[in-house]
Amino acid sequence: MKHLNKALALIALASSSAAFAASDFDSLDTDASGTISPSEAAVDTDLMAEFIELDTDGSGELSKEEFANY
Numbered sequence: 001m002k003h004l005n006k007a008l009a010l011i012a013l014a015s016s017s018a019a020f021a022a023s024d025f026d027s028l029d030t031d032a033s034g035t036i037s038p039s040e041a042a043v044d045t046d047l048m049a050e051f052i053e054l055d056t057d058g059s060g061e062l063s064k065e066e067f068a069n070y
């Protein structure tokens with residue numbers, strides 16, 4: 001049982017570091033609102049540079065669909 005817990009802990013660790021990979025929608029959407037606001041996008045300078053262009057509906061935030069073009 002101890003070994004199983006250790007294996008699960010390693011899996012959890014591996015998947016949480018994967019979630020912090022650059023330019024992943026869910027990791028950029030830090031408040032889990034379903035959109036990326038300019039302040040959330042600010043951690044990625046390349047994304048920020050394209051923010052206005054990507055925001056095709058002009059909502060001021062990037063939806064998952066808009067982010068897919070990044």
Ligand SMILES: [Ca+2]
Nearest residue numbers: 029033035036
């Ligand atoms: Ca958000």
